[in-house]
Amino acid sequence: MRSDDYFDERAGAGQRISKSLVTLSSTAIVAIYAAGYYRTSAAAHKFDSQTEQRRTVAEVTPAPPPTPENPPAPAEPLGSSSSPAPVVKKNVRKPAAANRKSGSASTESGESPATASGTGANAAAKAAASAQTSYKDGVFLGWGSCRHGDIEASVQIQDGKIVTAAITQCLTRYSCSWISPRVPSPVLPDLPREVVERQSAKVDYVSGATESSYAFADAITAALSKASE
Amino acid sequence: MHSPMPSLRPCPKRASDDIVRTAVRMGTFVTIHVVGAVGHKSQAESPMLREQAVERAFAWFDRVEECCTRFDSASEVMRLAAQAGVPVPVSTLLYEAVQFALAVAEESGGAFDPTVGYAMETRGFNREYRSGREIRTALDCGRPGSYRDVRLDPERKTITLLRPLVIDLGAVAKGLAVDLAARELSPFENFAINAGGDLYLGGRNPDSEPWSIGILHPRSDTELIEAVRVSNRAVCTSGDYEKRSADGGHILDPRTGASAHGVASVTVVAPTAMLADALATAAFVLGPADGIRLFDRLGVDGLIFSIAGSIPGSTPDSSTDTDGVTPDSPALTRYATQAMHEYL
Numbered sequence: 001m002r003s004d005d006y007f008d009e010r011a012g013a014g015q016r017i018s019k020s021l022v023t024l025s026s027t028a029i030v031a032i033y034a035a036g037y038y039r040t041s042a043a044a045h046k047f048d049s050q051t052e053q054r055r056t057v058a059e060v061t062p063a064p065p066p067t068p069e070n071p072p073a074p075a076e077p078l079g080s081s082s083s084p085a086p087v088v089k090k091n092v093r094k095p096a097a098a099n100r101k102s103g104s105a106s107t108e109s110g111e112s113p114a115t116a117s118g119t120g121a122n123a124a125a126k127a128a129a130s131a132q133t134s135y136k137d138g139v140f141l142g143w144g145s146c147r148h149g150d151i152e153a154s155v156q157i158q159d160g161k162i163v164t165a166a167i168t169q170c171l172t173r174y175s176c177s178w179i180s181p182r183v184p185s186p187v188l189p190d191l192p193r194e195v196v197e198r199q200s201a202k203v204d205y206v207s208g209a210t211e212s213s214y215a216f217a218d219a220i221t222a223a224l225s226k227a228s229e
Numbered sequence: 230m231h232s233p234m235p236s237l238r239p240c241p242k243r244a245s246d247d248i249v250r251t252a253v254r255m256g257t258f259v260t261i262h263v264v265g266a267v268g269h270k271s272q273a274e275s276p277m278l279r280e281q282a283v284e285r286a287f288a289w290f291d292r293v294e295e296c297c298t299r300f301d302s303a304s305e306v307m308r309l310a311a312q313a314g315v316p317v318p319v320s321t322l323l324y325e326a327v328q329f330a331l332a333v334a335e336e337s338g339g340a341f342d343p344t345v346g347y348a349m350e351t352r353g354f355n356r357e358y359r360s361g362r363e364i365r366t367a368l369d370c371g372r373p374g375s376y377r378d379v380r381l382d383p384e385r386k387t388i389t390l391l392r393p394l395v396i397d398l399g400a401v402a403k404g405l406a407v408d409l410a411a412r413e414l415s416p417f418e419n420f421a422i423n424a425g426g427d428l429y430l431g432g433r434n435p436d437s438e439p440w441s442i443g444i445l446h447p448r449s450d451t452e453l454i455e456a457v458r459v460s461n462r463a464v465c466t467s468g469d470y471e472k473r474s475a476d477g478g479h480i481l482d483p484r485t486g487a488s489a490h491g492v493a494s495v496t497v498v499a500p501t502a503m504l505a506d507a508l509a510t511a512a513f514v515l516g517p518a519d520g521i522r523l524f525d526r527l528g529v530d531g532l533i534f535s536i537a538g539s540i541p542g543s544t545p546d547s548s549t550d551t552d553g554v555t556p557d558s559p560a561l562t563r564y565a566t567q568a569m570h571e572y573l
């Protein structure tokens with residue numbers, strides 16, 4: 001239950017909000033999830049049209065309502081609609097992947113026609129499909145830094161997938177031994193397991209991130225951004 | 230509960246059909262772990278369905294980041310910053326995120342304020358982690374704005390900035406993404422999402438027990454200071470050891486524009502990660518005593534470790550169930566909410 005009236009009179013509204021802050025966070029999640037990808041996209045395009053005079057870029061046409069026979073192209077990131085050159089990178093595998101996922105995801109009703117087939121579930125799946133196969137093959141290096149120093153990581157891409165990730169240089173004041181196994185991990189998902197979760201027999205996960213894990217993540221991200229250029 | 234971790238070895242608890250995926254999202258590592266069906270008859274779904282759900286969960290991180298990042302001038306939140314004075318129709322995602330951030334600001338008396346974005350930028354938090362390039366927003370700010378300069382229209386779903394502002398959803402966005410991912414995975418009941426130490430734990434761990442979550446020691450990367458056991462709860466920890474600028478901690482007191490001092494780490498256990506993350510940030514600014522009071526008032530639980538003797542006029546007080554100085558860390562004072570012991 002959300003009280004809308006506090007938007008008009010902010011002063012003294014704190015007491016009314018206080019009991020519902022927990023509820024407000026939950027209803028926000030439900031609202032965003034229910035709206036899913038296409039509805040938010042549509043609002044963003046409306047936003048774009050308001051601001052297009054400020055820019056000299058080509059507008060991306062909003063995707064038509066998808067149909068079963070004509071599955072939508074993989075969702076492009078919202079931000080791309082205002083980038084100077086909205087290039088739609090297409091990988092031949094993506095539409096197939098998106099199609100398969102939209103077929104398996106449940107479709108909720110109750111939204112506007114434009115969103116009826118665009119639940120958060122299957123729309124997000126398409127975004128995932130487009131996000132996962134866009135890397136060039138090769139070995140890419142990137143740097144990350146924290147106040148203890150710098151970390152360089154390498155990422156090896158094969159057939160568009162990450163096959164290895166490793167720390168190649170560690171210029172921190174402290175040893176990187178705990179952050180990097182001696183032998184490069186076979187795949188990215190196994191390496192940071194030791195970095196971030198740092199499992200022990202006593203706990204499942206650890207709350208609170210270290211600077212070094214941020215630095216390593218930055219280095220990996222920088223390397224991956226080169227792989228997707 | 231103080232658990233030194235001499236060796237960093239993989240968790241032995243995972244069943245063979247668990248799905249565990251890690252990827253870099255929002256500047257940190259995100260791990261999604263869906264517990265397999267063995268021993269959980271309610272999780273009879275096929276591995277393929279689980280894999281697809283994990284993919285969709287990761288996609289929510291992309292969606293939230295592209296909407297809410299300060300580090301891309303084309304993101305929806307940054308385009309909003311360029312349009313002060315006019316009602317701007319925004320996505321449901323941005324509207325709800327901002328609405329929630331404003332509610333927390335109101336509730337915390339401005340200790341949490343999403344409009345500190347510009348102050349963050351001027352103090353050096355302006356490096357885009359992907360490219361390393363600096364961002365600079367051309368704003369004629371005059372007097373610094375506050376959350377009171379943001380207006381929402383719930384009917385038309387518009388946001389109006391009464392003055393030029395940069396809205397920083399950093400303390401909301403990651404938690405929001407965790408919560409959306411958790412909703413995506415809710416059919417599977419038993420799962421964990423770890424976004425750089427911000428977690429949501431669904432159901433139970435592979436041993437069919439509540440998830441056990443270690444809290445990082447704020448002064449040691451290899452030790453835990455505490456551990457909590459939770460189920461269907463978010464656990465977020467904010468520490469002064471995270472990203473720092475040259476002149477102080479990364480969490481700013483919006484009321485003074487200066488870094489907040491005195492608190493070493495704050496852990497919040499709450500129904501959603503978005504709430505836990507935002508309240509951890511607010512408590513950092515409020516200090517331990519007021520922070521704990523805020524948690525109790527809102528019905529969430531939390532632990533605060535402060536640097537003993539560093540906070541004038543903020544000594545541990547008996548009403549907040551303080552345990553005093555912990556044996557392993559004599560420099561830190563521990564504060565906890567009334568019901569926190571249920572998780573310990």
